[in-house]
Amino acid sequence: MIHSLTLSDVLAEHARSRPQVTAVVDGEVRLSYPELDARVTRLARALKGRGVTAGERVLWLGQNSHAVLELLLACSRLGAIFCPANWRQSTDELRFVVEDLAPAVVVWERSEAAAPLATEAWVEDYAALVEEASAAEFPTPATPDPAMPGSPGPDDTVPVLALYTAAFDGRPNAALLSSAALLAHSTSLLVVRQMEPGFTFLNNGPLFHVGTMMFCLATLQIGGTNVFTPSFDADEVCRLVDAEKVTQAFLFGQMIDAVVAANAERKYDLSSLRFVSHSTEWDEMTTPNDSPWCRSKMGGYGQTEVGGMLTFLGLAPGAAGFAGRPSPLVQVRILAADGNEVPSGEVGEICARGKTLFSGYFARPELNAQKSLYGWHHTGDLGRREPDGTITFIGPKLRMIKSGNENVYPAEVERVLKSHPAVADAAVIGVPDERWHQAVKAVVALKAEASAEDLVEHVRTRLASYKKPRHVEIVESIPKKGFTPDYDALDAAHGGGNYPGA
Known part of the structure; x- marks a missing residue:
């Protein structure tokens, strides 16, 4: 026990070491680290009273909120597992998550985004839960509580966070991440981003996505300030950066351009943003940062299963491989199908092991066995080791479509298309798109009359919504390689291209 460290332990230490630092800002809510610690303790007690014990799951239905961080920390205090659901999903998708994860408690916020399942009797209202917890006579962190240990146990693989990955095999899977893995990843990110005390992060990207969550937790680990806003809104981002002197936000490409447009008249002071250089207008508004992370344009390779980033371009300036070098706390190998490492310059599967890796998928024993073959985590992505030792990402072994910043896996969309009574067979490809890089195109064989509009709506x-086809083409039959669609033939016949890594 004396060697373990959980997210809950980090919070408890900050409550003592940083009593005057603001931990959380969310609208009218402003909490110091001692205040956040006290709320988390009370919330953990309330969850425990509802049957949340070690290993049980708590699901969040809602947009970004300080509640996400509080629930995660409360679950860490109990040894339970917290999962923020993708609020952009359809009602059917959310129902799948509820049935798959079998949470002991489902918590929601009163917003339109969380409404689809909020009428269910088993869904808790977060505001009411917090009010109940605050009214109860629970010990505060100043009073030692032997029933609330700071750590669930010595096993570094005990999960605390579940994040559903995209449905690359037709259904999503919950990747389980332990406190040890999350803190190890935060440590690497702290070094590459050169985060210091006073670091303030704006959580405007989705917290069900590891890209936002990893910075939220690194900010927690360094004892910085996490600012929350429900979702990306360029005007609100400008206001919050100015008001809270934000150091970094979840921004890229089109989002940065939208912020520049929203601040065209320089109404807001964005100079506190120490960020990646992007454009003349952006660089004049902000302070271009010289950390390895920002110099490399936030480059590297990662996925949910490795805690965020597996490799950083910032650790390999001028490298041959555009994914850079591995985090100091992991090993990376490029393996052939037989488990042997391929020579430098040859393509194989990117495989890894180390401190930041996940503890497997929830309730997926067969998939976990496949993914951990030969003692390495198999990422499902192809890569190459360059002569200078750096890594180049080639592309997914299973074809993936990249539309905007969202991953769309053909198998998932194909499964839904085939459920339409008029569809005999279907395949999905990505076609170049000027705005989104790729758009989803469905190639469909019909057995009854149906319009393209009918299929898109289905x-x-x-x-x-981002997974629906933007284009539909009706054909007589789908070309096959064995039992699967011949995607190369489909691309050639129907204009496919622009795949990640190509």
């Missing part, structure tokens, strides 16, 4: 009502 998908839209069952999956997140």
Whole structure:
């Protein structure tokens, strides 16, 4: 026990070491570290009273909120597992998550985004839960409480966070991350981003996505300030950066351009943002940062299963491989199908092991066995080791479509298309798109009459909107390689291209 460290332990230490530092800002809510610690203790007690014990799951239905961090820390205090659901998903997708994860408690916020399942009797209202917890006579962190240990145990693989990955095999899977893995990843990120005390992060990206969560937790680890806003809004981002002197936000490409446009008249002071250089206008508004992370344009390779980033371009300036070098706390190998490492310059699967890796998928024993073959985590992505030792990301072994900043896996969209009574067979490819890099295109064989609009609407009502086809082409049959679609032939015939890594 004396060698373990959990997210809850980090918070408890900050409550003593940083009593005057603001930990959380969310609208009218402003909490110091001692105040956040006290709220988390009370919330953990309230969850425990509802049957949340070690290993049980707590699900959040809602947009970004300080509640996400509080629930995660409360679950860490109990040895339980917290999962923030993707609020952009359809009702059917959310129902799958609830049935798959079997949470002991589901908590929601009163917002339109969380409404689809909020009428269910088993969904808790977060505001009411906090009010109940605050009214109860629970010990505060100043009073030692032997029933609330700071750590669930010595096993570094005990999960605390579940994040659902994209449905690359037709259904999503919950990747389980332990406190040890999350803190190890935060340590690497702290070094590459050169985060210091006073670091303030704006959580404007989705917290069900590891890209936002990893910075939220690194900010917690360094004892900085996490600012929350429900979702990305360029005007609100400008206001919050100015008001809270934000150091970094979840911003890229089109989001940065939107912020520049929103601040065209220089109404807001954005100079506290120490960020990656992007454009003349952006650089004049902000302070371009010289950390390895920002110099490398936030480059590298990562996925949810490795805690965020597996490799950093910032650790390999001028490298041959555009994914850079591995985090100091992991090992990376490029393996052939037989588990042997391929020579430098040859393509194989990117495989890894180390401190930041996940503890497997929830309730997926067969998939976990496949993913951990030969004692390495198999990422499902292809890469190459360059002569200078750095890594180049080639692309996913299973084809993936990158639309905007969202991953769309053909198998998931194909499954929904095939559920339409008029569809005999379907395949999905990505086609170049000027705005989104790629757009989803469905190639469909029909057995009854149906319009392209009917098929798009069928998908839209069952999956997140960004997964629906933007283009539909009706064909006589789908070309196959064995039992699977011949995607190369489909690309050639129907204009596919622009895949990640190509």
